[in-house]
Amino acid sequence: MFDLKINALTHAEFLKEYWQKKPLLIKGGFADFEDPIEPEELAGLAMEDDIESRLITNHDNKWESYHGPFEDFSLLTETNSTLLVQAVDHWHPVAAELLEPFRFIPNWRIDDLMISYSTPGGGVGPHLDQYDVFIIQGEGKRHWRVGMPDANLKEFAQNKSLLQVEQFNAIIDEVLEPGDILYIPPGCPHEGYAVENALNYSVGFRAPDTKDFLSNFADYLIDNELGKTRYSDKTLTLRESSGELKNDEVEQIQNLMLNAIQDKDVIKRWLGNYLSQPKHDMDLLPLDEPISSDELANYLSSQVINRAGGVRTFFQNLEDCLLLSVNNESFQLPFNTLSAVKFLTDKTSFDADEIISSLECLEFAEMLTKLINEGFYYILEEE
Ligand code: SIN
Ligand code: CO
Numbered sequence: 510m511f512d513l514k515i516n517a518l519t520h521a522e523f524l525k526e527y528w529q530k531k532p533l534l535i536k537g538g539f540a541d542f543e544d545p546i547e548p549e550e551l552a553g554l555a556m557e558d559d560i561e562s563r564l565i566t567n568h569d570n571k572w573e574s575y576h577g578p579f580e581d582f583s584l585l586t587e588t589n590s591t592l593l594v595q596a597v598d599h600w601h602p603v604a605a606e607l608l609e610p611f612r613f614i615p616n617w618r619i620d621d622l623m624i625s626y627s628t629p630g631g632g633v634g635p636h637l638d639q640y641d642v643f644i645i646q647g648e649g650k651r652h653w654r655v656g657m658p659d660a661n662l663k664e665f666a667q668n669k670s671l672l673q674v675e676q677f678n679a680i681i682d683e684v685l686e687p688g689d690i691l692y693i694p695p696g697c698p699h700e701g702y703a704v705e706n707a708l709n710y711s712v713g714f715r716a717p718d719t720k721d722f723l724s725n726f727a728d729y730l731i732d733n734e735l736g737k738t739r740y741s742d743k744t745l746t747l748r749e750s751s752g753e754l755k756n757d758e759v760e761q762i763q764n765l766m767l768n769a770i771q772d773k774d775v776i777k778r779w780l781g782n783y784l785s786q787p788k789h790d791m792d793l794l795p796l797d798e799p800i801s802s803d804e805l806a807n808y809l810s811s812q813v814i815n816r817a818g819g820v821r822t823f824f825q826n827l828e829d830c831l832l833l834s835v836n837n838e839s840f841q842l843p844f845n846t847l848s849a850v851k852f853l854t855d856k857t858s859f860d861a862d863e864i865i866s867s868l869e870c871l872e873f874a875e876m877l878t879k880l881i882n883e884g885f886y887y888i889l890e891e892e
Contacts, residue, residue, distance in 0.1 A: 511539050513610035513690075520613040523692075528614075529641060532655040532697050534681050535690040539610075542688030544647040544708055545603040548626045551708075554594050554601070555579050559790040561595040565633050565671065572634060572667040589630040591703075596789035598622040599819030604710075609857060611643060611712050616823045616854060617784045620715040627651065627703035634673045635700040637664065641714040642693050646685035649707030654679035658696035674698050715788075722783075726770065729779040736769045777825050781834035785821040791836070793817055793884035802878040806868045809861035812888040816857045820885050824850050833876065835885055840876040849873060853886070861888070 515523045515535055527533045555562035555577045562577030567589045575584060577594075585592050598605035598621055608622055620640065625633075632651075637658075644653070656677035667673045677698040684704055685691065693699050695716070701709070717725070730736035740762060748755065770776060794817075800808050816822070822835045824847075831842045833850050842850060849867035852859045868874045880886050 510606045511542075511610050513538055514540070524613075527692060527694075529694050531657065532681055532694060532699075533692040534683055535692065537688050538690035539645065539688040542645075542647065544687075545607060546597070546601055546624065546708070548706070548708065550601070551594055551597070551624055551626055552579075552582055552585075552592065554597060555582075555592055557600075559792075560600060561789060563593045563670075564590065565593070565631075566590045567631065567634065572671055572673075574668060574671045576670070585626075586628065588628050591625050591627040591631040591633060593623060593625040593633070595623050596621040596787075596819060597624045599787070599789055600792050602818055605818040605857075607645065607710050608712060612855075614714070616821065618714050618716065620713040621789060621819070623711040623713060625709045625711070627701075627707050627709070629703050629705060632700060632702040634667060634671065635675070635677065635698055636673050637662075637696055637698055638693070638713075639695050640716060641695055643712040644685075644691045644693065644701070645710040645712070646687055646689045647708030647710060648687060650684050650686055650704040651701045651707045651709060652684045652704055653681065653691055653699065653701040655681040655691060655693055655697055655699040658694075659698070662698055725783050726776075726779055729782070730769065735775060738765060738768065740765060774827060777827055777832060778839060781823075781825060781832050781839035782837050785823065785834040785839075786837045787819055787821055789819065791817065791819055794887065795884045796882050799882040800878060802868075802871070802874040805874055805878050805881070806865060808881075809865065809868075809888065812861045814852075814859055814861050814864075814886050814888060816853070816886055817884055822854045824854055835880060840872070842872050842876065843870060846870055846873045853877075853880075 515533075515538065518526070523533075554560050556579055558578050560578070562579065564575045564577070564579065564584050566573045566584060566586070568586075582592070584590060598608055604622060604624065608619060611619065656679050659677060662674050662677055664672055664674050681691065685701075691699075727736075742758070742761075820836060822833070824831050824833045827841070831844055831847060831850055833840045833842055833853065846867045849864035852864050868877070877886070
């Protein structure tokens, strides 16, 4: 539905030259861009309890931020205000289509689609993000400035929930028009102010840091009763000072910890769950009358299978099987189901007949039955 052109670059060239390296202005990235959502619909989402939203105003240089859900939009004034709604892809299937052109970047790196609506002068101020983002201009125009990372730039709290950065030199300074796109790598300062009422779509990515990985891995060890090898010292000898923790003891503790992460199988199973966890609520519709795996082939025959918005899925190759992960749950499958597994991970919509022969594999049929019963994948049943 949305056909992305990254200037004259191929996806491979974009990754090599720009991804995580430098910002890029993509003029007319989506030709004849049509907004997949109306501002009123966005406001409707911002009224929901389960949906994360914010409103930021900057009247007379005073920045204020408010958290949703909102009962009314009196704060969204004719100028200097912005409404931001997170993870719209979980709730709005048409808007979710905007993630698809960016799936040349792996599923597990994609985070969510955030949409903002700004009135003239409105923005969130100069700031840094820790993650890559593509910002697509929808209706209206917005003036954007983007700089290169600069370790000397100081961040400060404009108010208790709005972190900004001091003024920076821009290498992109441009008024974006509908269909234009900015790619901004992590740490590049940027600011955008609406010139006219403007919709902006941010395709955001995720990249946990070392402490995120380690703390989540520790939780996985606890939950799965792993990591129980205890420190031991059968070779303990007398030492000069009982007050010293010796280098070889430190090394032994390091090795104990390293051994826990050396096991590729454990790491892959943990990553399957961790990296497929959504950060936001899901809008799933479980089947009213669950089907059994015996009924699945008949239920799916000649239908189109759709993946629900916000479902996070990817597969890994283990030693003796495939591991398919879907929203914090993993399934072991034989290697001969790979082509069917790829439909589930790589496509958001496909003909069920493409995978029907894999239903002969019991593990595959049981896995898909569960995912369909729970609403992760669905067919549009006739009324
Ligand atoms: C916005 O759309 O106002 C914010 C996008 C961003 O700068 O991250
Ligand atoms: Co930003």
